[in-house]
Amino acid sequence: MDFLTIIQILDSALRMATPLLLACLAGLISERSGIFDIGLEGKILVSAFFSAAVASLTGSVWLGLLAGVTVSVVFSLVHGMASITFRGNQLISGVALNFLASGLTVLVGETWFGLGGRTPTLEGAERFNPITLPFADALRDVPILGPIYSTLLSGHTLLVYVALLLVPTVWYVLYRTRFGLRMRAVGENPAAVDTAGISVIRLRYTAMVIAGVLCGLAGIYLATGLSSGFGKEMSAGRGFIALAALIFAKWKPVPALGATLLFGLLQAIAIRYPKIDLGFITLPSQFMEALPYILTVIILAGFIGKAIPPKAGGQPYVKER
Amino acid sequence: MDKMPKWADVALIPFLNLTLAFAISMAVIAAIGQDPFEAVKLMVTGALGSSYGWGYTLYYATNFIFTGLAVSIAFQAALFNIGGEGQAVLGGLGVALVCLYIPFPHWTVAILFAMLGGALFGALWAAIPAYLQAKRGSHVVITTIMFNFIAASLLNYVLVNLLRPKGSMDPASARFPETTNLPTFHDLLSPFGIAFSKSAPVNVSFIVAVVACIVVYLLLFRSRIGYEIRSFGQSQSASVYAGISPVKITMIAMLLSGGLAGMMSINNTMGESERLILNSVEGAGFIGIAVALMGRNHPFGVFLAALLFGFLYQGGGELALWLSIPRELVLVIQGLVILFTGALDNMIRMPVERAFIRAAKRAEARDAKQKEA
Numbered sequence: 006m007d008f009l010t011i012i013q014i015l016d017s018a019l020r021m022a023t024p025l026l027l028a029c030l031a032g033l034i035s036e037r038s039g040i041f042d043i044g045l046e047g048k049i050l051v052s053a054f055f056s057a058a059v060a061s062l063t064g065s066v067w068l069g070l071l072a073g074v075t076v077s078v079v080f081s082l083v084h085g086m087a088s089i090t091f092r093g094n095q096l097i098s099g100v101a102l103n104f105l106a107s108g109l110t111v112l113v114g115e116t117w118f119g120l121g122g123r124t125p126t127l128e129g130a131e132r133f134n135p136i137t138l139p140f141a142d143a144l145r146d147v148p149i150l151g152p153i154y155s156t157l158l159s160g161h162t163l164l165v166y167v168a169l170l171l172v173p174t175v176w177y178v179l180y181r182t183r184f185g186l187r188m189r190a191v192g193e194n195p196a197a198v199d200t201a202g203i204s205v206i207r208l209r210y211t212a213m214v215i216a217g218v219l220c221g222l223a224g225i226y227l228a229t230g231l232s233s234g235f236g237k238e239m240s241a242g243r244g245f246i247a248l249a250a251l252i253f254a255k256w257k258p259v260p261a262l263g264a265t266l267l268f269g270l271l272q273a274i275a276i277r278y279p280k281i282d283l284g285f286i287t288l289p290s291q292f293m294e295a296l297p298y299i300l301t302v303i304i305l306a307g308f309i310g311k312a313i314p315p316k317a318g319g320q321p322y323v324k325e326r
Numbered sequence: 327m328d329k330m331p332k333w334a335d336v337a338l339i340p341f342l343n344l345t346l347a348f349a350i351s352m353a354v355i356a357a358i359g360q361d362p363f364e365a366v367k368l369m370v371t372g373a374l375g376s377s378y379g380w381g382y383t384l385y386y387a388t389n390f391i392f393t394g395l396a397v398s399i400a401f402q403a404a405l406f407n408i409g410g411e412g413q414a415v416l417g418g419l420g421v422a423l424v425c426l427y428i429p430f431p432h433w434t435v436a437i438l439f440a441m442l443g444g445a446l447f448g449a450l451w452a453a454i455p456a457y458l459q460a461k462r463g464s465h466v467v468i469t470t471i472m473f474n475f476i477a478a479s480l481l482n483y484v485l486v487n488l489l490r491p492k493g494s495m496d497p498a499s500a501r502f503p504e505t506t507n508l509p510t511f512h513d514l515l516s517p518f519g520i521a522f523s524k525s526a527p528v529n530v531s532f533i534v535a536v537v538a539c540i541v542v543y544l545l546l547f548r549s550r551i552g553y554e555i556r557s558f559g560q561s562q563s564a565s566v567y568a569g570i571s572p573v574k575i576t577m578i579a580m581l582l583s584g585g586l587a588g589m590m591s592i593n594n595t596m597g598e599s600e601r602l603i604l605n606s607v608e609g610a611g612f613i614g615i616a617v618a619l620m621g622r623n624h625p626f627g628v629f630l631a632a633l634l635f636g637f638l639y640q641g642g643g644e645l646a647l648w649l650s651i652p653r654e655l656v657l658v659i660q661g662l663v664i665l666f667t668g669a670l671d672n673m674i675r676m677p678v679e680r681a682f683i684r685a686a687k688r689a690e691a692r693d694a695k696q697k698e699a
Contacts, residue, residue, distance in 0.1 A: 043467065043471070083665075086670070087669035087670050091669075091670055091671075092672055093670055093671060093672060094406075094668060095669075096406055096408075096467050097406075098665065098670075100612075100668075101664035101665035101668060102661065104612070104616075104657050104658075104660050104661030104664065105657075105661030105662065105665070106661075107657045107661075108654045108656070108657030108658030108660070108661060109354075109658055111652050111654035112354070112358060112652055112655055112658060115650070115652045116359060119650075122652070122654075248471075249472065252468065289483050291480070291482050291483040291486075294479045295479035298472040298475040299472075299476060301472050302454075302455075302458070302464075302472050302473070302476075305462075305464035305468060305469055306462050306464050307462050307463075307464065314465070
């Protein structure tokens with residue numbers, strides 16, 4: 006395997022990791038505030054569909070972005086209503102939203118476009134196009150660093166860079182701002198936050214909105230950056246892989262980047278090499294597909310460090326009367 | 327009185343939840359430019375208007391009874407088994423291996439062994455998440471989701487590389503031998519002179535599913551272990567105090583759950599396709615969640631809810647056929663049913679409960695006044 010192949014695989018890994026990273030950060034915000042979110046998958050799917058559909062109908066990817074974010078936030082707020090206001094089971098609500106997303110995207114897609122659930126292929130201003138970083142072409146021939154800069158780092162769509170910048174941003178908000186402190190506290194001990202005179206309900210709803218925006222970006226990148234258009238069930242389990250990455254990263258933003266890059270790398274390798282010959286055994290492509298899930302189970306089993314979720318996660322907060 | 331009457335809890339609230347879910351579904355149909363009443367009429371005639379329609383409705387219902395019972399048993403122990411899909415996939419593999427490699431003289435013997443094979447494989451697939459939950463505290467929801475994906479990959483591998491007959495392009499196993507083919511309702515009813523559609527896939531598995539409902543009822547509500555499962559689900563600390571082992575209950579509940587999900591495959595794999603195919607479960611494992619929630623985790627409720635979803639599934643297929651409403655409408659309805667009966671239950675429950683309490687108080691006050699007078 007030569008150097009350029011490695012760079013190409015890493016480049017593809019970065020693309021595959023981006024939707025995972027965005028969804029993972031969404032899950033991080035939500036779960037750190039005490040709301041389990043297994044509806045990431047559904048939110049990715051609806052935002053992917055509505056961003057592609059609106060971009061295709063209006064010709065502007067920015068309007069598509071707006072639509073994708075809006076619908077993802079709406080889903081998030083329904084989840085918030087069920088888990089915060091009506092103290093329902095957060096897991097059940099997530100499952101319900103996933104089904105709703107699978108159904109609605111095809112139903113609306115078929116009605117609007119009649120292409121069996123797909124949207125028309127997006128072109129030009131209807132999608133996010135690659136950005137060439139300054140001097141990328143000039144530096145292409147510089148050994149080692151040239152390909153790293155011009156192939157691996159340059160030539161991605163805007164949302165890839167946004168996702169990467171969001172990692173330090175989320176870290177900063179979480180660990181260096183008052184809001185972040187309160188949010189982490191509300192996921193561990195909401196009663197203490199309440200005693201301090203801060204509204205648990207408002208904090209959690211705010212977290213839901215942020216999570217909705219981030220998860221929306223994941224879907225938008227999928228449909229208007231990574232591919233050019235929406236296809237039925239195109240999220241393909243990414244919401245769950247993001248959830249796996251979140252556990253892998255122990256609910257921390259910087260490790261989340263590492264975990265999603267790792268899972269992105271696995272996907273990139275699986276795309277490039279359907280079968281891997283290790284000499285003594287050939288790993289089938291199905292094994293590569295299943296690897297992120299197998300890794301998650303191993304992590305969850307606590308054989309490699311222990312993953313401890315936020316303490317108040319999954320429990321509705323009931324104010325004592 | 328600080329509670330509402332039992333009938334309201336068991337019947338009124340689910341009814342209101344469902345009404346809301348279906349009202350929104352009708353609105354969705356209207357929103358995509360179709361006539362919702364026309365759609366409902368078509369669904370009713372398509373699913374219930376002929377023995378062909380009934381045959382499909384009951385066939386789907388059979389799947390959903392098994393997966394609904396599976397989810398219910400786990401729910402009774404306060405475990406959320408989202409892995410019914412993967413467990414049913416593995417159950418299919420178990421059924422296929424039994425049917426392919428054991429020569430059976432007659433289907434009556436074959437079905438017993440196939441049930442065992444399916445249940446065993448399904449239970450094994452649930453065993454790892456169950457063990458990890460019981461012993462290491464790994465959340466069963468996440469692990470069972472992961473196991474769904476792993477099951478899909480595993481089945482894909484097994485079908486493409488191991489079970490696929492030579493020269494076949496289809497990722498599917500060979501046909502099962504004729505002696506394992508289950509009689510359909512047509513075969514069962516025609517000796518009695520009752521005409522039933524020949525092409526409908528409903529088969530003897532439906533009867534097995536009904537029996538399973540009764541057995542699960544007896545197990546949950548009339549046996550010691552069922553009592554332990556339910557008390558563990560109500561309060562873990564209290565049941566531990568009463569000497570119930572959490573590890574034991576978690577394992578038993580999950581193994582039963584996985585076994586029931588796996589047993590579903592006697593219907594779809596052995597009864598219908600008569601060979602193992604890639605996407606035989608078709609989301610029935612997930613529909614089990616909606617069925618269990620709607621049926622309030624009670625076997626009788628599960629039976630009714632499974633019939634309703636069987637109707638929706640078959641009716642939805644008819645809609646796709648005759649109107650340009652995609653089959654995925656069923657997914658929307660399914661999502662709304664889960665949302666309103668499961669997650670947003672309190673939205674209806676809280677005001678109804680308050681209304682009942684207020685009415686009771688008013689009645690009390692009136693009684694008191696009458697006494698004075």
